[in-house]
Amino acid sequence: MAVLLDKNTKVIVQGITGYQGMFHAKLMKEYGTQVVGGTRPGKGGEEIDGFPIFDSVREAMDETGATASVIFVPAKFSKLAAIEAINANIELLTIITEGVPVVDTMEIVHRAKKGNTRLIGPNCPGIITPGQAKIGIIPGSIVTPGEIGVVSRSGTLTYEVIDQLTTAGMGQSTCIGIGGDPIKMTNFIEALELFENDTNTKKIVMIGEIGGNAEELAADFIKEHVTKPVAGFIAGKTAREGKTMGHAGAIVHGNVGTAEGKIKALTQAGVKMADKLSDIPVFLK
Amino acid sequence: MGLILEFEGKELFKKYNLPLSKSIVVKSAEEAKKASTTLGLPVAVKAQVLSGGRGKRGLIKVAKTQEEVISHSIDILSMESDGRTVTHLLIEEGADIAKEIFISMVNDPMTLETLILFSMEGGVDIETLAHEKPDAIDKIRIKFDEDYHPFKFYPILANRGLTGKNKLKIADIMSILVRMMRDEDLTLAEINPLIITKSDEVIALDARIMIDDNASYRHPERKEYLSEEMRYSDSEKDAKENGLAYVDLGGSIGMLSVGAGLGMATADLIEYFGGSPRNFLDVGGGASPAKVEHALRIMIKDKGLKSILINAFGGITRLDDVASGIVAARDKFGIQIPLIIRLIGTNQKEGLEIIKNAGLQAFEDMEPAIKAAVNAAKGVL
Structure with a gap:
């Protein structure tokens, strides 16, 4: 058991002919993911490095039986790509692309919620079920199969914590990078719920950052619904008020969304909060 | 935002x-006077600044006479907001x-x-x-x-x-x-x-x-x-034009990260270990060697830089690209400040090879690298 994806999940790549799309299609396949093809309008019927190309998501799904898609197209075209996949009833859609406009993300999330699609991202590193499959860009070399569910808002911090867990001999069930933008369909609560209901996940790590109130809402959810032990970390303690540190989501507005407030809320919910990432494996021993 | x-x-x-x-944007008291003639008195003289609370800070004043238009304009154009002198006024019809x-x-x-x-x-x-x-x-x-x-x-x-x-x-x-x-x-x-x-x-x-x-x-x-x-400050503008995120933090350790979350956590750890980050500089996902080179070029313009810490966890970013950018910047700009490099992730082997061939070293773990950067900034090597 794992959440969201396993070795049987058939995946297509939207934007497979692009620089990032091609590179990561290969890495995903090497890791064991069933990458069954990709889309690039106008190149349908061709092949690239052994991957069949389709004009549309619908055609790709009909031909290959794919149930998941990952979007690597530039931000300008992400909305259209996502709507196409949602309208084709893709079960799992991951948007890696960074810099999608807020209004576009609102429409994508709205449509995904109304439809039959579970959306991860945008601006996220994707999902990996160690030893089975990955969707997105989390390096396969750092994970190892095990029983810890990892959920994180930041890409590179996701890698960092996974690496520290693996080095400490603690494997992961599934790792979900939910993405750095404020608007998303799969947030901490949804990821925590998946891990709570997954028999293979015994413990949970959540990595948050300043800005917004997703961590505070997660704290309320954990108090009520999560029975498994949770360890946490919040990035951005040194951030200056009103300064964005790269992520649209990471803004400190007054005292809403500060590292201090989040750490307090999560601690009160029973989450063991780490000062530094290297404390997390220690907490979960 | x-x-x-x-x-x-x-x-x-x-x-x-x-x-x-009706309103007119002006840059001097003379232009303000002209604008008030066009609009008719009274007018409001309003500083064009980003921060709010202008009324309370004396950055908005009502002028009933031409003399007041001139004196208010001179006053407000000599005031500061957001760390810079006011340069533009909006002269607006009174209401x-x-x-x-x-x-x-x-x-x-x-x-x-x-x-x-x-x-x-x-x-x-x-x-x-x-x-x-x-x-x-x-x-x-x-x-x-x-x-x-x-x-x-x-x-x-x-x-x-x-x-x-x-x-x-x-x-x-x-x-x-x-x-x-x-x-x-x-x-x-x-x-x-x-x-x-x-x-x-x-x-x-x-x-x-x-x-x-x-x-x-x-x-x-x-x-x-x-x-x-x-x-944006000059460095922030320069960074933005080159697709980078730069935030001035005022300390002594130049920090280049691949990814915003990692950058924030790195800044937190620098302070945890007793150092102070000079800046937050994120090259973002999928950075090219040129982007890394630009990042270092912008960083070394900062005065008071005592050490440089490069923390890269390659996901979508390839570490050979990061390494090439570091080496190119060092050679091109003759960087003498201690360079502490940490590389792990996608194309790690290729990246480390480039670093080694350039006579540099790289850490694999984050905390020892950060400690080394803090020590280097204090002159302890």
Whole structure:
């Protein structure tokens, strides 16, 4: 058991002919993911490095039986790509692309919620079920199969914590990078719920950052619904008020969304909060 | 998240026919005097700055005579806001205020709704009002796929005592603002105050607007905005032009990260280990060697830099690209400051090879690398 994806999940790549799309299609396949093809309008019927190309998501799904898609197209075209996949009833859609406009993300999330699609991202590193499959860009070399569910808002911090867990001999069930933008369909609560209901996940790590109130809402959810032990970390303690540190989501507005407030809320919910990432494996021993 | 200036916001309002007073942007007391002749006295002399609370800070003054226009303009043009001297004034027709109203809207990322705050007690600091008289503020939520025709707002406005054509006008303004949020890619649209004059006219006296920087390709004219110029320091501008994120933090350790979250955690750990980050510089996902080189070029312009820490966890970013950029920057700019490099992830082997061949070393773990950078900054090697 794992959440969201396993070795049987058939995946297509939207934007497979692009620089990032091609590179990561290969890495995903090497890791064991069933990458069954990709889309690039106008190149349908061709092949690239052994991957069949389709004009549309619908055609790709009909031909290959794919149930998941990952979007690597530039931000300008992400909305259209996502709507196409949602309208084709893709079960799992991951948007890696960074810099999608807020209004576009609102429409994508709205449509995904109304439809039959579970959306991860945008601006996220994707999902990996160690030893089975990955969707997105989390390096396969750092994970190892095990029983810890990892959920994180930041890409590179996701890698960092996974690496520290693996080095400490603690494997992961599934790792979900939910993405750095404020608007998303799969947030901490949804990821925590998946891990709570997954028999293979015994413990949970959540990595948050300043800005917004997703961590505070997660704290309320954990108090009520999560029975498994949770360890946490919040990035951005040194951030200056009103300064964005790269992520649209990471803004400190007054005292809403500060590292201090989040750490307090999560601690009160029973989450063991780490000062530094290297404390997390220690907490979960 | 980009705040724009009042006059730029009002230009946007003009496009949607929102009611405004006549106004002229000027850069000197002489121009201000000329503008006041065109507009007629009295006028308001308003500093064009990004921070709010201008009234309280003496950055907005009413002038009843030409002498006052000149003296107020000279005063305000010598004042500072956001760390820089005021350079632009908006000279605006005076208004006889009978009533001040507050309208503000943002997107709620959790529910996808447009959240509208409305109060008949405008003109004041809204956070104070929210704290002292929460009942004076109406909260209206518009779902993403819900209609927002003006009549939707009639009952709420009527409930606050608005009648006749003022009720209709204000409902129109609310409806237009919701449309602007979406069509103009705004993340905040606020009018405080929206006034009703003694002659019963409705006028938007201020415009506080935030634009979504990710959508700027849809609004190419925004590149020319003065606020774009004012929002960023030279290094921040340089970084932005090269697709990097730069934040000045004022310490002694130059920090280059691949990924914002990792950068924040790195800054936190630098402080945890007793150091202080000079900056936050994120090359983002999928950085090319040229981007890394630009990042280091921008970083070494900072004075007081004692050590440089490069923390890269390659996911979408390839470490050979990062390594090439580091080596190119070192050779090109002759960097003498200690370089502490940490590389792990995608194409790690290739990256480490490049670092080694250039006579440099790299850490694999984050905490030892950060400790080394803190020590190097203190002169302990």
